[in-house]
Amino acid sequence: MADRALSFGAMAEAYERFRPGYPVELFDMVLAYADQPVRTALEIGAGTGKATRLFARRGITVTATEPDEAMLAELRKHVPASVRTVQASFEDLQLGERYGLVYAAAALHWTKPDERWSRMAALLEPGAVFASCGGPIGLADPAVDEAVRAARAPFLESDEIPSPDGTPPAHAMQWPGTELQRSESFTDVQQRLVERRLTMSACEYIGQLSTVSAYLMLPNSEREQVFGQMMQVLPETVEIVADITVHLARRRYEQ
Numbered sequence: 096m097a098d099r100a101l102s103f104g105a106m107a108e109a110y111e112r113f114r115p116g117y118p119v120e121l122f123d124m125v126l127a128y129a130d131q132p133v134r135t136a137l138e139i140g141a142g143t144g145k146a147t148r149l150f151a152r153r154g155i156t157v158t159a160t161e162p163d164e165a166m167l168a169e170l171r172k173h174v175p176a177s178v179r180t181v182q183a184s185f186e187d188l189q190l191g192e193r194y195g196l197v198y199a200a201a202a203l204h205w206t207k208p209d210e211r212w213s214r215m216a217a218l219l220e221p222g223a224v225f226a227s228c229g230g231p232i233g234l235a236d237p238a239v240d241e242a243v244r245a246a247r248a249p250f251l252e253s254d255e256i257p258s259p260d261g262t263p264p265a266h267a268m269q270w271p272g273t274e275l276q277r278s279e280s281f282t283d284v285q286q287r288l289v290e291r292r293l294t295m296s297a298c299e300y301i302g303q304l305s306t307v308s309a310y311l312m313l314p315n316s317e318r319e320q321v322f323g324q325m326m327q328v329l330p331e332t333v334e335i336v337a338d339i340t341v342h343l344a345r346r347r348y349e350q
Contacts, residue, residue: 106306107169111143113302115337117200120289121228122149125196128285128343129224133195137218139185140202144170144178146228151175155196160188185214193220201229203271204259216280219346225281227271227342228289231255232303235292235334242328250321254309272342281344289339297329 126133133155141147141159143166151157151174159174161167162184171180181188185206197218199206215225234240247254258270268276268286275284295303301322304310310318 106311107143107163107165109302110166110306111145111169111173113299113306114143114145115232115291115293115303116145117149117228117339118289118291119149121146121339121341122153124287124289124341125198125224125226125343128226129196131222133224135194136196136198137188137194139197139199140205141170141180142166142200142202144174146198146200147174147178150196150198151178158194160185162187185211188214188218190214190217192218193223194218195220195223196226197223198226198228200227203227203229204256208259208274212274212278212280216278216346221346221348223346225275225344225346228339230338230340233336234300235336239328239330239333243325246324246328247321250313250317251309254304254307256308269340269342272344275342275344278344280347282347283343283345285343287341287343289341291337291339293335293337294332295335296332297326300329300333300335301326 136150136155136157138147138150138157138159141161144159147157147159147170156177156179157174158179158181159170160181160183161170162182164182167180167182197215219225234243258264260270260273262268262270262273266273268284272284272286275281304322304325305318310321313321
């Protein structure tokens with residue numbers, strides 16, 4: 096997992112080009128849950144700044160942290176000058192400063208479980224909000240999806256990240272909500288869904304897959320082969336299911 100977490104730098108420009116951004120609906124959801132003004136935020140694993148822009152452009156002072164130097168360099172090209180950037184993993188962040196919001200967009204699963212929530216609480220003001228969002232991007236057409244899975248099978252059984260705590264996919268509360276519910280540092284844990292359907296070309300879909308860690312870990316020759324075989328079964332344009340699962344929680348005042 097550690098190798099996969101640091102595999103994105105080589106594809107930083109492709110990550111910026113092909114990964115979908117985040118809708119304003121997500122920002123509105125987080126702020127409505129906070130139910131109070133949010134002036135400062137810390138982002139964990141900011142990548143190229145897809146979520147950074149969503150929050151920074153709406154008046155929140157964001158500190159964006161990212162362990163990969165190349166990803167952080169790409170981020171700096173696209174975010175407002177007001178964004179403070181820090182090259183560090185979540186585990187290496189210095190504790191002391193507290194924020195009105197700490198959030199992670201498709202990045203929390205790369206953090207280590209040891210003391211995850213006590214560290215998270217230490218970064219938040221009492222009563223402040225933690226938010227995590229993400230979700231797999233899949234093909235909407237079952238027949239196309241099955242053809243792509245068959246093309247991928249000789250190289251990868253799956254390209255998804257399994258639930259870090261083993262929660263089954265059909266469980267009502269998904270990770271990290273499951274861990275948050277068990278944490279003594281957080282309360283009012285909620286899980287919400289932002290439904291999204293996107294249309295992209297087959298080349299754009301393969302471009303998006305080229306930024307997924309499971310493919311980045313393949314040898315170059317195998318990666319080229321699997322993408323070539325996928326292109327043979329993909330239609331010219333594809334509809335994508337890109338739902339965003341959002342988890343929200345509040346730091347307890349007594350912590």
